[in-house]
Amino acid sequence: xxxxxxxxSPDRPSLWQILQDIGPVQLATGFVAFMFAATGPxxxxxxxxxxSGLSPAQMSSFVFGVFAINGLITFLMTxxxxxxxxLFWTIPGTVLMGPALTHLSYxxxxxxxxxxxxxxxxxxxxxxxxxxxxxxxxxxxxxMVAGLFLKFGIDIVRSLHQDFxxxxxxxxxxxxxxxxxxxxxxxxxxxxxxxxxxATALATGSFAPGMAGGLQIVQPVITAPVFSAAALTELVxxxxxxxxxxxxxxxLAVMSQSGHKAPVTAVTLACGIGGxxxxxxxxxxxxxxxxxxxxxxxAGPREKHYATxxxxxxxxxLFGLMAPTFTQLMLSAPKSLILxxxxxxxxxxxLGSFTTAFKGPFSFGAMTCFVVTVADLPLFxxxxxxxxxxAGLAVSGLxxxxxxxxxx
Numbered sequence: 001x002x003x004x005x006x007x008x009s010p011d012r013p014s015l016w017q018i019l020q021d022i023g024p025v026q027l028a029t030g031f032v033a034f035m036f037a038a039t040g041p042x043x044x045x046x047x048x049x050x051x052s053g054l055s056p057a058q059m060s061s062f063v064f065g066v067f068a069i070n071g072l073i074t075f076l077m078t079x080x081x082x083x084x085x086x087l088f089w090t091i092p093g094t095v096l097m098g099p100a101l102t103h104l105s106y107x108x109x110x111x112x113x114x115x116x117x118x119x120x121x122x123x124x125x126x127x128x129x130x131x132x133x134x135x136x137x138x139x140x141x142x143x144m145v146a147g148l149f150l151k152f153g154i155d156i157v158r159s160l161h162q163d164f165x166x167x168x169x170x171x172x173x174x175x176x177x178x179x180x181x182x183x184x185x186x187x188x189x190x191x192x193x194x195x196x197x198x199a200t201a202l203a204t205g206s207f208a209p210g211m212a213g214g215l216q217i218v219q220p221v222i223t224a225p226v227f228s229a230a231a232l233t234e235l236v237x238x239x240x241x242x243x244x245x246x247x248x249x250x251x252l253a254v255m256s257q258s259g260h261k262a263p264v265t266a267v268t269l270a271c272g273i274g275g276x277x278x279x280x281x282x283x284x285x286x287x288x289x290x291x292x293x294x295x296x297x298x299a300g301p302r303e304k305h306y307a308t309x310x311x312x313x314x315x316x317x318l319f320g321l322m323a324p325t326f327t328q329l330m331l332s333a334p335k336s337l338i339l340x341x342x343x344x345x346x347x348x349x350x351l352g353s354f355t356t357a358f359k360g361p362f363s364f365g366a367m368t369c370f371v372v373t374v375a376d377l378p379l380f381x382x383x384x385x386x387x388x389x390x391a392g393l394a395v396s397g398l399x400x401x402x403x404x405x406x407x408x
Contacts, residue, residue: 040345068320
């Protein structure tokens with residue numbers, strides 16, 4: 001059985017129509033959406049990369065993939081369907097890399113990237129994407145996400161303890177802007193925290209001398225994959241879940257709430273194709289991103305949201321092409337700035353993960369999954385996130401059978 005791919009929009013915009021529909025609102029909103037991706041989520045990539053021992057060249061190649069390749073896919077998909085389809089990368093999947101790279105090699109993780117992308121393609125082509133993952137309750141999945149993201153919240157506290165000047169200024173700015181809807185609308189709290197944190201780090205001389213070079217164009221690093229049973233067993237299913245259920249689920253919900261009908265099959269196939277292209281340059285898989293989609297659709301008339309997405313995509317492509325410049329600039333910043341920025345970016349996602357995991361059914365299974373994931377103890381050389389899902393499903397299957405019946 002194959003799934004029919006949704007036909008392209010008959011009203012695909014011409015270049016002239018795109019230029020006409022890109023006004024000040026679309027430029028500003030598209031820029032804010034891009035800046036969101038280029039601040040907190042980028043800080044998460046660099047934080048995981050630094051802690052995992054990736055070289056600056058490998059991190060630049062990773063950034064090139066998730067920005068430039070995904071930006072191009074976003075641009076093409078948005079044009080083809082004339083709806084804002086924000087396809088970037090799976091942040092939970094990026095976080096999942098960190099624990100995996102403590103006992104797996106980078107080529108093994110890249111092998112898992114390839115395998116996951118093939119699985120996503122197969123599930124998308126056959127129309128089994130939702131059915132294949134329907135038996136995993138969302139509360140248990142979000143408990144795994146909460147367990148993975150918890151360390152980023154804790155990193156804020158540790159940064160405050162180690163570098164109060166930079167981290168403290170960022171935290172005060174972030175929550176100060178959040179306290180006023182008017183201020184938060186004019187200056188997104190995360191961007192405000194980045195500006196104040198950078199200014200404080202410069203004033204205190206915290207930037208590493210000589211790290212930031214001139215303008216550089218990316219030279220992607222091609223790493224040959226290694227397909228090991230340990231990596232495939234540990235990572236493929238959790239990676240696929242973060243793409244199809246966590247990220248795409250949120251993105252589809254955001255699009256629906258803003259009045260846009262997403263081509264689900266086409267999006268799933270695009271995630272698989274994008275993931276294969278990203279894996280070639282050592283980057284994590286492609287996914288539909290809820291927060292970026294939410295920012296893109298936050299202002300302006302609905303019929304021009306596609307133009308806003310194209311602005312975001314174009315900026316992402318340029319950013320990815322100059323990945324070494326921006327990667328070196330971020331790496332020259334004090335570690336407290338990167339960790340605090342990544343932690344602040346994850347607070348809302350962390351809150352949402354806890355709320356979804358523990359507010360209703362499957363709560364005991366979700367708690368079990370969370371505890372096992374946070375413990376971060378691999379078994380049989382397979383990481384804790386996988387065992388968290390297994391333990392959560394087992395506990396819910398034993399004591400929360402009624403929740404499964406109600407969800408059926």
